[in-house]
Amino acid sequence: MDTLVRAIADNAQIRAFAAVTTQITETARKAHDTSPVVTAALGRLMSGAVMMGSMLGEEDELLTLKIDGDGPVGGLVVTADGRGRVKGYAINPQAMCPPSPVGKLDVGRIVGKGYLTVIKDMGLEEPYNSRTELVSGEIGEDLAQYFVSSEQIPSGVGLGVLMNRDNTVRCAGGFIIQLMPFASEECISGLENALSKITSVTSLLDQGLSPEEMLKSILSYTDVEITDHRDIAFRCNCSRNRVERVLLSMGKDQLEELISEGKDTELNCQFCNAHYVFSPQEIRELLMSVGH
Secondary structure (H helix, E strand, O other), X not given: OEEEEEEEEOOOOEEEEEEEOHHHHHHHHHHHOOOHHHHHHHHHHHHHHHHHHOOOOOOOOEEEEEEEEOOOOOEEEEEEEOXXXXXXXXXXXXXXXXXXXXXXXXXXXXXXXXXXXXXXXXXXXXXXXXEEEOOOOOOHHHHHHHHHHHHOOOEEEEEEEEEOOOOOEEEEEEEEEEEOOOOOHHHHHHHHHHHXXXXXXXXXXXXXOOHHHHHHHHOOOOOEEEEEEEEEEEOOOOOHHHXXXXXXXXXXXXXXXXXXXXXXXXXXXXXXXXXXXXXXXXXXXXXXXXXX
């Protein structure tokens, strides 16, 4: 089971989050048959989203991260809630691009230039919505930029996905470390120094470190107190009933046209790629159930 921890450090001047999302990322890879570089991009964004979801005030609040770039992947959409459930998809899941100059999966190139949109549905009349320009398309840097520009919270964000030779996910996860408004200059310089020493998030993950061990390794210069530990998972809330409501929203005329064609109608969930098949008779019964 993938896990996430929350922590405070340096006399609560720092709050930190870390997650291992290997199974989440592999589940998404299988569901969408993503190329290795798209797996890396989607895995990074889901890792960031599930940690940001744990920042929500209530478990049923919902966070959506949307990346719209001009790269081959076209875009990425991920949602997460306060319970540690996350799901996501890529517009072009099989998109490819050459490796980076150092031979690594080039997430920045597959994403391209564009925008990150953060939507928080907190049960109010209107959801919170923020749109920032992508810094690099590498996702970690883009989320860090969002925190600074939209929430005025200086943050270090490290996200990584490492693939096996057979293109399955070897490890995935990351961290978000943030300075509180009352952080001292000594605390700020200490954290900056610690973050500068991290050469690769995937190297930490590949060592098999748990989220707790990852934070204690990064923040080894100070005290770290784990305040929450939870299981997290790729979870989609689609169902046949929900898909039936989507069908009904198409209207009577269009549904009768589908019935007259005499063929099964298949609808897929974007987030988990689940298939829902309706026969002409089932669509007819659906129409009758609502009085059409």
